[in-house]
Amino acid sequence: MAVVVGFVPTKEGAAALHRAAVEAAGRGTPLVVVDSVHDSDGEQTPDVRAALEELAGRDVSYEVRSVPAGQDVTDELLRIAEEESADLLVIGLRRRSPVGKLILGANAQRILLDAACPVLAVKPAE
Template identity: 55%
Template sequence: MGIVVGYLATPEGRAALDAAVDEARLRSTPVVVVASVRLDEGPERRTETEEALAGVQRELTGLGVAHEVRLLTGGDVADDLITTAEEVGAQLVVLGLRRRSPVGKLILGANAQRVLFDAPCPVLTVKPAAR
């Protein structure tokens, strides 16, 4: 059991991580942080993601939040989140959503939509605070 959160080093990823930590504390359960790097993104992207995840791991340790960090390579972001949620018996999946143009608001991002429809548990979507 746990809270699965999709993480990117973006304001949306930060909002998702913060919400996941809040939910984990409320439910007394660990957080499973999932970051995905596609093979076509190159070694620089993987290195950046590893560094960001190391910072997240230090932060969660410092906060005393039970956690696991997973860096998954080569797969599909939505599949990675859904599979992880199934593997850990997740209580909740948390996703950060970015603001979209008026036209983009009509259509949710493909990855977010797949997670919403196919996750084995409830999905919480969050967005960063307005600037």
């Protein structure tokens, strides 16, 4: 059992990572961070490393799983959540225009509909 979070180095990703860490600590479960952003050598980018360093001061154990180049990020996120028997899957959502609110992003919609566990969608503070 774990809390799984999809992370990209954006304000939405930071909000998801923060909330996922809070949820994992509160549940007493590890946090699995699914990183889909790498440099050309497959290493974490400085933005990703900086976000993960913030986790070091929290009372939560975590591991990072990188999405291999060429793999569908949504498929990998769902696969990892299932593999981990996740208690919760956390994703960040970006704000949309009034018209855009009628249509949820395709990846977010797939995650919400296809995840085998509860999904928490968070947005960054204004």
